[in-house]
Amino acid sequence: MHRQQLLVSPVLTVLVLSLMIFPPTALASNPQANSNQDQTKDDQNKADAGRTASDGHLTEPAPDIKSAPTDEGQLATVNNAKMPSYSKVYVAPIVGGFENYIIAGLRNKKVPLTVVIDRSKADYEISGVSDSEKAGWAKMLFIGSQNSNEQASIKISDLRTGAVIFGYSVHKTNSVRGKQSAGEACAKHIKKIVLD
Amino acid sequence: MSNKRHVASILVLLAVAVVSTALAGDKNAPPTQKIPKGSKVFVAPIEGGYDMYLKDAIAKKKVPVAIVDSRDQADYEITGASESQKASTAKKIILGNWHSREEASITLSNLKTSEVVWAYSVHEEASTHGKRSSAEACAKHLKDAIENQ
Numbered sequence: 001m002h003r004q005q006l007l008v009s010p011v012l013t014v015l016v017l018s019l020m021i022f023p024p025t026a027l028a029s030n031p032q033a034n035s036n037q038d039q040t041k042d043d044q045n046k047a048d049a050g051r052t053a054s055d056g057h058l059t060e061p062a063p064d065i066k067s068a069p070t071d072e073g074q075l076a077t078v079n080n081a082k083m084p085s086y087s088k089v090y091v092a093p094i095v096g097g098f099e100n101y102i103i104a105g106l107r108n109k110k111v112p113l114t115v116v117i118d119r120s121k122a123d124y125e126i127s128g129v130s131d132s133e134k135a136g137w138a139k140m141l142f143i144g145s146q147n148s149n150e151q152a153s154i155k156i157s158d159l160r161t162g163a164v165i166f167g168y169s170v171h172k173t174n175s176v177r178g179k180q181s182a183g184e185a186c187a188k189h190i191k192k193i194v195l196d
Numbered sequence: 197m198s199n200k201r202h203v204a205s206i207l208v209l210l211a212v213a214v215v216s217t218a219l220a221g222d223k224n225a226p227p228t229q230k231i232p233k234g235s236k237v238f239v240a241p242i243e244g245g246y247d248m249y250l251k252d253a254i255a256k257k258k259v260p261v262a263i264v265d266s267r268d269q270a271d272y273e274i275t276g277a278s279e280s281q282k283a284s285t286a287k288k289i290i291l292g293n294w295h296s297r298e299e300a301s302i303t304l305s306n307l308k309t310s311e312v313v314w315a316y317s318v319h320e321e322a323s324t325h326g327k328r329s330s331a332e333a334c335a336k337h338l339k340d341a342i343e344n345q
Contacts, residue, residue, distance in 0.1 A: 096277065096279070097243070097277020097278075097279075097301065100275070100276050100277045100301035100302065100303055100317065101277075101301045101317050103301075103303050103312055104301050104302075104303070104315040104316055105317070106315070107314070107315045107316075108317075114311055114312075115303075115311065115312035116309075116311055116312065117273075117305045117310050117311075117312060118310035121310050134281060134297075137284070137286030137290070140286050140287060140290045140291060141286070141290055144290075144291075146287060146291060146293075146297075146321065147321075176321075177319040178297075178299050178319045179279075179299055179301070179319070180299070180301070180317045180318070180319045181319075183301070183317065
């Protein structure tokens with residue numbers, strides 16, 4: 001009996017510690033993703049309902065936003081928008097200097113775009129937000145990982161029409177190269193909408 | 197009769213030339229991304245004094261550019277961001293690692309055309325010489341970009 005108690009107490013301690021450290025992020029991220037997916041489905045249903053009238057004809061044009069989950073992020077393109085190659089793109093300042101990582105990613109991934117530093121000379125604008133979370137002691141102790149968690153979200157807008165033509169968000173748990181990885185992920189997905 | 201044919205063929209060729217040049221004008225041309233040796237470069241202030249490390253590294257790695265103090269005198273400008281994180285106690289005790297985590301990204305832009313001609317980002321999880329290492333990595337790759345174009 002005493003031996004059982006001795007065994008139970010460390011196990012309980014580890015359980016409590018792990019519950020304190022891991023589930024808040026893990027549980028918070030998955031339901032959010034699920035709720036987002038549900039919300040997307042609801043939005044699509046609402047859009048379909050709005051588009052079809054009683055006689056089955058289209059009544060009002062709904063935005064044709066295509067959303068597709070990728071390996072580490074969420075991608076959305078509007079009306080299958082494409083950018084002509086070597087379009088002039090201005091990358092707006094992002095907190096933490098993330099715009100520099102996006103520009104470096106565009107170059108590294110050989111995206112055929114011309115980045116300009118003057119907004120007035122640009123055809124498109126990339127803007128967004130980014131957040132970085134360093135590895136804590138618990139992560140180092142339990143997982144043995146010192147890699148950070150990175151998340152970023154960007155959008156591309158056409159400066160002539162003002163329309164947002166592309167959106168992408170990335171979340172990397174244990175990002176080996178930190179912001180560089182997130183910047184390159186953004187660039188990789190931007191390349192998909194650039195015409196060769 | 198033959199003169200008329202000649203005139204007609206010339207007109208057709210001219211029309212084709214006009215249409216093709218108009219189409220070519222619509223398409224954006226790829227930028228000229230050559231960085232001439234000896235170009236005047238201004239290093240803009242970077243958070244944490246990283247620009248100073250960058251200037252030292254450019255001199256140490258013998259990058260063929262001339263650093264100027266005034267933006268007005270420069271042909272190119274280096275801007276960027278850097279982040280440095282000292283090894284925490286946990287990192288020292290658990291992972292046995294005293295080295296800092298360095299992250300930096302720089303862009304080189306042509307001040308006349310406003311085009312970004314070169315960009316590079318570096319991430320060092322355990323940097324032996326801290327900011328110096330990452331700045332030298334940037335300088336080394338800038339040198340390669342200038343010499344291998």
